[in-house]
Amino acid sequence: MIDTLLVANRGEIACRVMRTAKAMGIRTVAVHSAIDAGARHVREADMAVNLGGAKPSESYLLIDRIIAAAKASGAQAIHPGYGFLSENAGFARACEEAGLIFLGPPASAIEAMGSKSAAKALMEAAGVPLVPGYHGEAQDIDTFRQAAERIGYPVLLKAAAGGGGKGMKVAESEAQLAETLESAQREAQSAFGDSRMLVEKYVLKPRHVEIQVFADQHGNCLYLNERDCSIQRRHQKVVEEAPAPGLSPELRRAMGEAAVKAAQAIGYVGAGTVEFLLDERGDFFFMEMNTRLQVEHPVTEAITGLDLVAWQIRVARGEPLPLTQQQVPLNGHAIEVRLYAEDPDHDFLPATGTLALYREAGNGDGRRIDSGVAEGDSVSPFYDPMLGKLIAWGENREQARLRLLAMLDDTLVGGVKTNLAFLRRILAHPAFAACELDTGFIPRHQPQLLPAPGELPDTFWQLAADAWVQSETPLKRDDDPHSPWASRKGWRAGGKAEIELHLSCQGESRKVRAADTACLQGEELLAEIEGTRQRLRAIRRGDTLYLQWQGELHAVTRFDPIAAAEASHAQHGGLSAPMNGSIVRVLVEPGQAVEAGTALVVLEAMKMEHSIRAPEAGTVKALYCREGEMVSEGTLLVELAP
The missing domain is CATH 3.30.470.20 (ATP-grasp fold, B domain)
Incomplete structure (x- = not known):
């Protein structure tokens, strides 16, 4: 009997499972991290339990808390979704021991196939053809180096306990093997709590x-x-x-x-x-x-x-x-x-x-x-x-x-x-x-x-200026709503009103004069482009206008040129965080000489690692981050001197 189902996941799979369960007359329970309290899967559930924390290791990967959430909510069964604990044999066994139904295979099956190494051995015994590689227990660099030399480069390093591309990297040569292995192991540990790896011949042009x-x-x-x-x-x-x-x-x-x-x-x-x-x-x-x-x-x-x-x-x-x-x-x-x-x-x-x-x-x-x-x-x-x-x-x-x-x-x-x-x-x-x-x-x-981004044409900027002005909320004039002073477009006696705008999009900036070359009707901009009448989406959200151009939606903002000039004086030689994330490795120290391409800092975001590398040869002048620290996009991490 399953009349209440807990979904031990988040995102689209949690929403998908809950919709099907509800259609079958089953109540649904969502678990969530502290920062996911307002997430869509929580809003769609009949009941929600806060696991606390933010990182998966502090929330969605905590077996005890999920089991406790199931018991507290009266759920008889748990659906693991995919990712997180979905292929964790310990979780399947914990559900069984707690008297809960795990919507997945027995723990023994997960153990047999959840480890890529064990699965390879099982298939080899069954006579299923395998890609040449090493799937053993030893995890030292010498073992992997010998295996790679035996099967030949390039080789594919894969997390033994995972999937979804996490903890999976290609080493093209022996010179890359040690660094690639370490990075793949860290990703695997972060995503699956298991750093064990296997190595295979990287098959070219397969399906x-x-x-x-x-x-x-x-x-x-x-x-x-x-x-x-x-x-x-x-x-x-x-x-x-x-x-x-x-x-x-x-x-x-x-x-x-x-x-x-x-x-x-x-x-x-x-x-x-x-x-x-x-x-x-x-x-x-x-x-x-x-x-x-x-x-x-x-x-x-x-x-x-x-x-x-x-x-x-x-x-x-x-x-x-x-x-x-x-x-x-x-x-x-x-x-x-x-x-x-x-x-x-x-x-x-x-x-x-x-x-x-x-x-x-x-x-x-x-x-x-x-x-x-x-x-x-x-x-x-x-x-x-x-x-x-x-x-x-x-x-x-x-x-x-x-x-x-x-x-x-x-x-x-x-x-x-x-x-x-x-x-x-x-x-x-x-x-x-x-x-x-x-x-x-x-x-x-x-x-x-992945074509190189090109400059946006004058036509785009003109349309953006017209749409921007026409999307402005009219000034409120209770005494005379039809007054020309109630229009954001302005008014000029005996002539056409024109407004000069400083606009920015995709790193480009332009000074454009609005000229009513197009007409905004709701969220559509009617314009004649190269002799053809076209309808483009133009949607305003606060200080940003989203304008469709050649099949893509571009974000256009208005800026103050004086303030922008002051903000552009960035520290010379500074390397900043390209996204929000956590610093997992600091590989250099102040005073150290580095070559172009040297990895300086390793940033983890969304369960993937990203190396911040030196754009040119130089000396590390200063470090502004430490391992384990959370940083925001744009935060200065390292300063290099030429």
Whole structure:
């Protein structure tokens, strides 16, 4: 019996689980950190419990507090979502010992597959082909160096206990191995509480194809087709689709049956994903098994018409799977993209701030949005920067691709940098449309996907000035509301009123004279551009105007040129924090000589590490940070003297 369900997670997955549970008549309980008290998943829950703290290690990773929250709220079951404790065998065992139902596999299955090293050994014994590598217990640098020399560079270092691209880095040569290993170990420890690593040969031009498996408590297990997740950045999936383009029915069956065999070998129960590398010849190699629901599960739901969260709840209740393998549907095609708060123009650094503007494309007609935020919410530096997922279904891949492009056009985000335009370029790229997919897609097409920012044209600035003036709130004149003095646009006898504005956008600044070349109607700006009448979105939020231009939304602000000149006198040679985060390593000391590219400080934000490096050779003049300190974006960290 499950009439109250606690969701031990946050963000879009917590919202997704709670919506399904409520539809099944189940009360929901949200747990949250201190800074997540007003988050969307908390607002949508029937009850909420404050775990305290801010970092995951102070909140969402504390097993005892989550168990206590379940007991205090009267919950009979816990859904772990994905990330945090979802693949933690100790958490699954703690739930069982507390008399709670864990909506996931048994702890023994998590232990068997949750450790990548153990999973590799298990698959090797079962005769499943593996990528060459080292998956042993020894974790010293000499062991990893010898393994890398044996299999050959480049090598991929991977967290033994994790997933989602965390604690995963590539070493191109022996000179990079020690620093790369240390960084990957720190990320793994921070994200999963386990720094153990394994190393594999970095396979060039592979496809990443994964199989969704599902098993019940009665020994039944089946696969729900496959997903292609080859479009990746830093080993983090960016675009996922189902079914995998170009897969023959025979190859689909072979991979599916291998995945089911792997799940049955460990007594698996619930939703899981077996991930493979697929080469151009059609040979596939076992990578890992994720013993949880995946971020990309909506594309499987779209092509099967099934609700996998509802299946999880029914399986946890002891019900058998409702279908046989032969009955599993495969209808049409679905594509999903992950919307992140990050800055593609600056190496995808995570972005933080307030969502001053947030508009979703809407659900229905092959469209689906899974998000965990709303307008006005804050994006903190403590958690994964994913805002949500956009999923489109079509009768074929091209229809799904075009529908998803339209969804991206209808999605508006302001207040934080996002990868929205980057996603649009991927879907619009001819190679993606032609199904030319592999894990090197983004690096190979980087010039088109990440073009260097160019100067905004005069037309943009003129439209921005007109929209700015017309979006100003009129001055209140109770005595004469039609008075020309009640207009923010001003008034001039015998002539046209003109206002001079100092505007800034994307690091550029212009002095522009508003001239009524366009007309603002609500949140649309009507303008004639190069002989064509166009409607552009122009939305004002406080001191910022969000203006659409060539498919992208640009934030325009007005500034005082005198104050800006005074603020521009920054300290020479100063290196500042590119985002909010925590200082995890200070690698230099005052007086130390450094070469260009030397790592000076390591900053952790949203469970990922970012190295602050010397832009040129010089001497460390001063340090303004220490290990363990939280810093804000723009904080001066290191001063270098040439």
